[in-house]
Amino acid sequence: MIKIKILSVGKTREKWLETAIAEFEKRLTGQVEFECKWFKNDKRLAEEADKEPSVICLDPEGKEFDSPGFADFIEGQGARMTFVIGGAEGLPQALRRSGPQLSLSKMTFTHQLSRLVLIEQIYRAYTLIKGIPYHK
Amino acid sequence: MIKIKILSVGKTREKWLETAIAEFEKRLTGQVEFECKWFKNDKRLAEEADKEPSVICLDPEGKEFDSPGFADFIEGQGARMTFVIGGAEGLPQALRRSGPQLSLSKMTFTHQLSRLVLIEQIYRAYTLIKGIPYHK
Numbered sequence: 001m002i003k004i005k006i007l008s009v010g011k012t013r014e015k016w017l018e019t020a021i022a023e024f025e026k027r028l029t030g031q032v033e034f035e036c037k038w039f040k041n042d043k044r045l046a047e048e049a050d051k052e053p054s055v056i057c058l059d060p061e062g063k064e065f066d067s068p069g070f071a072d073f074i075e076g077q078g079a080r081m082t083f084v085i086g087g088a089e090g091l092p093q094a095l096r097r098s099g100p101q102l103s104l105s106k107m108t109f110t111h112q113l114s115r116l117v118l119i120e121q122i123y124r125a126y127t128l129i130k131g132i133p134y135h136k
Numbered sequence: 137m138i139k140i141k142i143l144s145v146g147k148t149r150e151k152w153l154e155t156a157i158a159e160f161e162k163r164l165t166g167q168v169e170f171e172c173k174w175f176k177n178d179k180r181l182a183e184e185a186d187k188e189p190s191v192i193c194l195d196p197e198g199k200e201f202d203s204p205g206f207a208d209f210i211e212g213q214g215a216r217m218t219f220v221i222g223g224a225e226g227l228p229q230a231l232r233r234s235g236p237q238l239s240l241s242k243m244t245f246t247h248q249l250s251r252l253v254l255i256e257q258i259y260r261a262y263t264l265i266k267g268i269p270y271h272k
Contacts, residue, residue, distance in 0.1 A: 016152040016159075023152075066196065067244040105241035107257055108203040110270075117253070121243055134246075 002032045003080050004122065005052070008111050009045050009087030011038045017112050024119045027135055031126055034119070042087050046095050052082045054099045057091050058114055062101030071125035073102075083118060085111045138168045139216050140258065141188070144247050145181050145223030147174045153248050160255045163271055167262055170255070178223050182231050188218045190235045193227050194250055198237030207261035209238075219254060221247045 025034050039045040049055050056077075065073055074081070083102075084095060104117050127134045161170050175181040185191050192213075201209055210217070219238075220231060240253050263270045 014156070014159075016155040019152040020150070020156075023150075060202065064242045066242045070243060104243065105253075106200045106202045107206060107240065107253075108260070109253070109256070113253065113256055117241075117243075117245070117249065120245070120249055124244070 001030075001079075003035070004032055005035045005037065005080075005082040006085065006115060006118065007037050007039065007045060007049055007052075007055075007082065008085035008115060009039055009042055010111060014112060017116055020116050021119055024116075024123045027123055028126060031130070032122065036115070042091075045084065045086070049082070049084045049095055053080075055082045055084045055095070056099055057084045057095055057101045058086070058104065058118065059091055059101045060103050060106060060108055062103040064103045064106070067121065067124055068128060070121055071128040073100075074122065074125045075129055085114050085118070087111055137166075137215075139171070140168055141171045141173065141216075141218040142221065142251060142254065143173050143175065143181060143185055143188075143191075143218065144221035144251060145175055145178060146247060150248060153252060156252050157255055160252075160259045163259055164262060167266070168258065172251070178227075181220065181222070185218070185220045185231055189216075191218045191220045191231070192235055193220045193231055193237045194222070194240065194254065195227055195237045196239050196242060196244055198239040200239045200242070203257065203260055204264060206257055207264040209236075210258065210261045211265055221250050221254070223247055 028034070037048065039048060084091065086095075104114060104121070109117065124134060126132075164170070173184065175184060220227065222231075240250060240257070245253065260270060262268075
């Protein structure tokens with residue numbers, strides 16, 4: 001079982017987002033176990049991210065993949081992955097040092113929308129890796 | 137009042153997506169009027185898009201903007217805009233001929249997720265154009 005942690009700032013208040021994310025998590029049951037952690041500010045996020053052996057930071061200036069490229073990237077990461085999504089001010093400078101930086105889009109997304117797009121792309125990646133049809 | 141049409145294939149069945157889109161539409165009340173139209177297949181979509189004076193087609197191979205660049209793009213379009221989002225097989229070839237092509241990301245999104253990201257970015261663009269704070 002792959003374990004994916006997502007660290008971000010600010011809890012989700014939007015019910016629609018919780019529903020959407022739960023739907024993608026459900027589709028990945030048995031293959032990927034998600035753990036989402038929220039921190040109250042960028043400083044706390046950076047402290048927690050520093051405890052991880054390696055992190056993948058989401059940043060609009062990071063590397064952009066197409067979906068098959070992202071599937072290859074995911075497959076190359078092994079069985080443990082930690083993604084870090086910054087708050088309204090983006091990622092703390094201190095965090096930008098380690099590991100690959102990933103961009104979902106050149107556009108700026110809220111951290112809520114980033115989390116949804118990230119989980120949807122992780123689900124899409126596994127449909128490509130496992131050769132299963134994308135559930136619509 | 138700006139009028140924005142979004143033409144796409146396949147009606148949204150996900151309640152979370154309807155809620156999310158309604159939230160962004162509400163925030164733009166008085167500034168932007170949205171009209172979303174769904175067609176049952178790419179052929180019908182192409183026929184309807186052909187009736188529009190000009191269309192902006194969403195395509196992963198289109199031009200990518202950052203959010204301020206997208207705000208400039210939106211501002212330059214005048215008071216009527218029609219966005220076209222293709223179905224699972226992407227845009228019909230016939231439609232790729234006219235007008236600018238816009239990419240939200242190098243990644244492939246479902247047409248549902250594309251619609252949400254597009255409307256969120258339109259809302260974000262108007263906060264930049266009007267100098268109003270982004271509601272979180």
